[in-house]
Amino acid sequence: MNKKQNTAISKVSVNMLFILLCLVTLFPLFCLVLASLKPSTELLRFGLNMKLDVHVMSFKNYAYLFQGGSIYFEWFKNSLLLLVISTALTLFFSSMVGYGLAVYSFKGKNVLFLLVLFIMMVPLEIMMLPLFKMTVALKIVDSYTGVILPFIVAPVAVFFFRQYALGLPKALLESARVDGCTEFGIFLRIMMPLMKPAFGAMAILQAMGSWNNFLWPLIVLRSKEMFTLPIGFASLLSPYGNNYDLLISGAVLAVIPIIIIFLFFQKYFISGLTSGGIKG
Known part of the structure; x- marks a missing residue:
């Protein structure tokens, strides 16, 4: 041959x-x-x-989701709200931190980066108690603020954005400064558009993490009306009876938002992961 x-x-x-x-x-x-x-x-x-x-x-199981006594779509709306807000805030703040660690030189920069790496290696279960005490002190228990705030800057996302930002052309920074652009303006108008692949890849990963998040919302949230889908599904299984009809059909519909997000950001996903992995 x-x-x-x-x-x-x-x-x-x-x-x-x-x-x-x-x-x-x-x-x-x-x-x-x-x-x-x-x-x-x-x-x-x-x-x-x-x-x-x-x-x-x-299709009787799907009809149960639309019955008056079903709270499924309330859980769905809560999960969707948390997904949009937490993903947007995490991407914005994590990209700022990662960009700052990659582009600027300042005292303690390497120590901060080592702390980011250290936090990445610490399991959530170890940090759970101090994080919960913090939410109690701030009086944000049983609120979506309590779910989002402790993880608004994700170490994995910071590391990823830093690695990607290390490969950005530094000449653009100097040119923008000469033209009188502020540092924040440089990040928003010049660097963020160049980091689209990184944003696309992280959007998928962060959205999946938010959508499937179970343990922390379970600890923080108290009201049944504020439950997310994972907590709601868990509440359908009890020693007194299991509502598999609602659970299985609801789980099928719960896959749809993640599929839509992946289809929307898929063109950035591979390029973002590849570039973030080889630069720096």
């Missing part, structure tokens, strides 16, 4: 491998969608499976 044939075979093999990995990844989601169309008794008897039984399949 010549070189062209070897290349074609290699491409086909790689494509087949990725198709197989994609099918393996989507298999649980496919089973979840099928389970959402069946009564909860079928789920208890056979578990998640690929059995297509049209005689028991219907």
